[in-house]
Amino acid sequence: MSSSSKPSVIEQLKVPLIASSGEDTEVGNYFVANYPPFSFWSPDHKDAVHDVLNSPRPVDTNLGVYFHIPFCRKRCHFCYFRVYTDKNANEINAYLDAGIREFERYAQTSYLAGRKPQFVYFGGGTPSYLSINQLKDLTDRMKDLFPWDETEEVAFECEPGTLTEKKLEALREIGVTRLSLGIENFDDHILEVNGRAHRSKEAFRALKFAKSLGFDQVNIDLIAGMMDETPENWQRTVETAIEQDPDCVTIYQMEIPYNTTIFKEMQESGRVTAPVADWPTKRAWVDWAFNQFENNGYTVSSAYTVVKDPEKMKFVYRDSLWEGADLLSAGVASFGHFGGVHYQNQADVGPYMTQVDNGELPIFRAYPTSPDERFVREFILQLKLGKTRASYFQEKYGVNPLERFPKELKKLEDQNYFSVHGDEIRVSRAGMLEIDRLLHGFFLEEHRDARYT
Numbered sequence: 339m340s341s342s343s344k345p346s347v348i349e350q351l352k353v354p355l356i357a358s359s360g361e362d363t364e365v366g367n368y369f370v371a372n373y374p375p376f377s378f379w380s381p382d383h384k385d386a387v388h389d390v391l392n393s394p395r396p397v398d399t400n401l402g403v404y405f406h407i408p409f410c411r412k413r414c415h416f417c418y419f420r421v422y423t424d425k426n427a428n429e430i431n432a433y434l435d436a437g438i439r440e441f442e443r444y445a446q447t448s449y450l451a452g453r454k455p456q457f458v459y460f461g462g463g464t465p466s467y468l469s470i471n472q473l474k475d476l477t478d479r480m481k482d483l484f485p486w487d488e489t490e491e492v493a494f495e496c497e498p499g500t501l502t503e504k505k506l507e508a509l510r511e512i513g514v515t516r517l518s519l520g521i522e523n524f525d526d527h528i529l530e531v532n533g534r535a536h537r538s539k540e541a542f543r544a545l546k547f548a549k550s551l552g553f554d555q556v557n558i559d560l561i562a563g564m565m566d567e568t569p570e571n572w573q574r575t576v577e578t579a580i581e582q583d584p585d586c587v588t589i590y591q592m593e594i595p596y597n598t599t600i601f602k603e604m605q606e607s608g609r610v611t612a613p614v615a616d617w618p619t620k621r622a623w624v625d626w627a628f629n630q631f632e633n634n635g636y637t638v639s640s641a642y643t644v645v646k647d648p649e650k651m652k653f654v655y656r657d658s659l660w661e662g663a664d665l666l667s668a669g670v671a672s673f674g675h676f677g678g679v680h681y682q683n684q685a686d687v688g689p690y691m692t693q694v695d696n697g698e699l700p701i702f703r704a705y706p707t708s709p710d711e712r713f714v715r716e717f718i719l720q721l722k723l724g725k726t727r728a729s730y731f732q733e734k735y736g737v738n739p740l741e742r743f744p745k746e747l748k749k750l751e752d753q754n755y756f757s758v759h760g761d762e763i764r765v766s767r768a769g770m771l772e773i774d775r776l777l778h779g780f781f782l783e784e785h786r787d788a789r790y791t
């Protein structure tokens with residue numbers, strides 16, 4: 339194609355909007371965060387968690403610690419998490435106390451006593467909603483129970499509008515190494531229409547402070563295909579992100595799960611199609627964004643991330659968890675994993691606090707995985723990184739994915755989503771852009787068509 343006939347940026351980003359794709363965005367969770375799907379986890383399996391906790395500590399399994407902060411300034415219209423926007427300082431302190439009591443209980447178990455976390459993660463909600471005093475007190479108490487002196491990464495999620503220079507300095511002093519800013523978009527109209535609490539000015543200010551303080555890694559989150567987004571806006575957002583020079587960028591394709599404000603409005607108006615870009619458009623936008631980042635020295639390191647320096651910029655939380663690390667997860671609705679058993683805590687703060695007050699672990703449901711389910715889990719999660727080796731699974735699980743999934747892999751190869759090179763299975767760019775849909779093909783029969791809730 340001659341340069342004169344090459345489509346302009348806007349034409350490239352617009353094409354799928356014009357064609358009727360038949361792939362409208364409908365309601366549902368598409369993102370595969372874990373395996374087996376959550377709908378198979380059950381309160382009947384809670385004893386399996388206690389059985390692991392009463393067993394001896396493992397010799398060679400890494401431990402991560404997660405704490406969930408369910409508070410936000412405002413509820414985003416696309417949010418499906420249980421978040422609280424109306425809690426005062428006393429209620430938040432009571433919640434943090436409950437979290438510490440939960441950690442205390444875990445620290446007394448034979449499986450966890452004396453173990454030091456390889457990684458720590460604060461997620462939400464909005465962890466940066468906490469005050470400096472709350473953050474210092476919480477983390478001091480967590481460190482007393484599970485010391486951080488061997489911790490390789492402390493990751494912390496932030497909403498830009500909750501950050502001041504002083505709070506960022508406090509996070510640095512506490513030991514946060516990976517700061518993640520939920521920017522989502524740099525356009526104030528898009529932020530407002532989608533119910534975000536912050537505006538671009540706050541995002542720029544937070545980024546500037548964060549970079550000046552020398553965190554090991556500053557990540558920004560973007561979402562492709564928010565309500566009212568146009569090709570022009572997406573182009574500006576990506577170009578602005580590149581100018582801001584973050585270490586890492588995570589890009590999600592907008593989905594509309596059940597329980598979101600957008601879903602409720604769709605229900606009321608009888609709409610089936612969500613008022614956001616369709617899937618081919620979102621894929622085209624992420625593809626274009628990945629190309630721009632690559633042209634500016636970034637490397638695509640997973641189906642959702644680009645990093646400036648893949649050798650230095652590790653994401654220990656993701657990589658260890660996907661390889662089967664234990665995750666001690668505390669706080670309302672949080673997800674954890676011990677010795678092959680998944681668990682999730684009570685999803686509402688009321689029952690969560692009641693169970694902690696009663697001296698119990700606030701676990702709501704659990705799932706003891708079989709060795710085969712653990713193999714499938716790790717295989718599909720590794721594929722999100724864009725490539726994996728069959729021999730790794732042969733050594734670890736005694737299963738060769740090339741022999742286990744010949745038909746599935748062939749089908750994906752024929753569609754140019756995957757390719758096999760000797761021992762290595764690679765995912766093409768087209769495959770990366772819809773990896774969550776493709777991964778369902780590797781699920782065990784009984785888990786196909788499951789809802790990810």
Ligand code: SF4
Pocket residue numbers: 409410412413414416417418419421462463464497520
């Ligand atoms: S900031 Fe995150 S957790 Fe809070 S309401 Fe928005 S999407 Fe939900």
